[in-house]
Amino acid sequence: MKVVYLSLTGQTRKFVQKLDMDLLEITPTNPYLSIHEPFIVVVPTYEIEATEIINDFIETGENQNYFKGVAGGGNLNFGNLFVFTAKDLAKEYNVPLLHTFEFQGNDEDVQKLKKAVKDLG
Ligand SMILES: Cc1cc2nc3c(=O)[nH]c(=O)nc-3n(C[C@H](O)[C@H](O)[C@H](O)COP(=O)(O)O)c2cc1C
Known part of the structure; x- marks a missing residue:
């Protein structure tokens, strides 16, 4: 499983x-890459203008067929807006929200996401 990510x-x-x-x-220089293997997306949370290159990637070629799930990083101080980018991607592309974490995550976040990926089969 490949991990496709965005980081500002x-x-x-x-x-x-x-x-x-x-x-x-x-x-921003490479969003239109075609890949032909299963991947998950890991995204930070920002307004859509800052994150839409990940939508461009997902919608390139046949990429969407290989999109298996999404995880999101954010900051809990944003309250209801915590990790909305990952939540929106999960809804828009009908894939599971595998895990959410703050900033660079901790060891537990790493283990939880790895397990969620494993459980995808
Ligand atoms: C301008 C700005 C807006 C942000 N908005 C949100 C937000 O709405 N929700 C959230 O959970 N985190 C928000 N964050 C926090 C970032 O998503 C978080 O720090 C993330 O770890 C940054 O990842 P990156 O360093 O890979 O870009 C915001 C950060 C900045 C600077």
Whole structure:
């Protein structure tokens, strides 16, 4: 399972690097990449203008067929808006919300997401 992620200030990058999985970072210069293997998305939370390149990636080629689930990083101080980017992606593309965490996550977050990925089969 590949991990496709977005990171504006580096927190999500630090989190995914702890997963020991195959990583692909999406940046404004490369959103239109086609992949042909199952992947999950890990995203931080920002207004849509800052995160929509991940939608561009998902909608490129046949990528959506390989999209298996999403995890989200955020900041609990945002209250009801905590991790809304990941929640919105789960709804929009009808994939499970696998895990949510704050900033770069902790060891428990790493284990929980790895288990959720394993449970996907
Ligand atoms: C301008 C701005 C807006 C943010 N809005 C939210 C938000 O609505 N909900 C949330 O959970 N976190 C929000 N965050 C927190 C970030 O999603 C969080 O710090 C995340 O770990 C950043 O990941 P990154 O360093 O990989 O970009 C916001 C952060 C900034 C700077």
